[in-house]
Amino acid sequence: MKSTTRGTLAAVLTCVAAAAGAAAATPAAAIATVPVPVPLNGVEKSLNVELPEIGGQIPLPMPGAPEGPRYVEGRLIPERVIPQLPVGAGLPGADVRAPVPEILGNGFNHVGLDAPASDLRTLGPGVALDAPLTAPNPENFGLPDPKLPQAGVLTPVLQTVPGAGLGLGQGL
Template sequence: MKPTTRGTLAAVLTCVAAAAGAAVATPAAAVGTVPVPVPLNGLENSLGMELPEVGGEVPLPTPGSPEGPRYAEGRLIPERAVPQLPVSAGLPGAGVRAPLPELLGSGFQHLGLDAPATDLRTLGPGLALDAPLTPPNPDNFGLPEPKLPQAGVLTPVLQAVPVANLGLGQGL
């Protein structure tokens, strides 16, 4: 086998191994939220009563890669001169379980509220500009013609679908 063939084969195998390693490592490294428990055990013992169990989830924001400028026909400056930066994170979650005394009986029921962390997709504001000149015009000996300049702000985007569950049940 020639050295160039061996080198090409080694490069291809290295790329395949790197891609397979990245595919395996991504789910382990992608932690979406961090649990935050609220310890109330000491207060429960000092007051001598049952207190609610409270916990939460804090999302970790992960910046994405911005979409590059797009060149359009008839413009000197590409669209999206300042691109929008995408950031994906989440809305914080909460979980609360509070004891409720039964009206007829000695046991406790609980009132539970679950609001899990939900995905949040954002795009930062961007900027679109156009120069006060047209592209070179062949009818005008290749010289550009003046025109009104254009500027625009690309609005930020927020997308989320929050969910919450409220319920009653036995025990705490």
């Protein structure tokens, strides 16, 4: 095989590997949303006025796999009897552009609000229990010792970082 053929083949394989890596990384980072446009064109034409352009995004919740129970030495019941259910989604987004008449000219300016959909990570509540007995005690002929029972509720978790931008600009 010629060196130019090998070089071309190496370049093609590198590009394919980079494209496959980018394609694999994109769905994990992207939020699954459904765009929701608000059609106001008919009202604009019937009233002969400039109306705001409104659109939004509604996120799709994606349930995850719950983290299973963890066995801890010295406990008869696993650490998380009822695990927390993770749900990944996003906060809804909005894009609004409203016309503002220009005082010194004939054109329209606009006020725009852009609040993109942002990631939202949640964990439902869970339960942690422990039995009123200890593990078998070799000093007590293999019988468990009594102890106080334990019960706890794992609090729900909500994590997000919303953002928005407000600005003025030319045109609509």
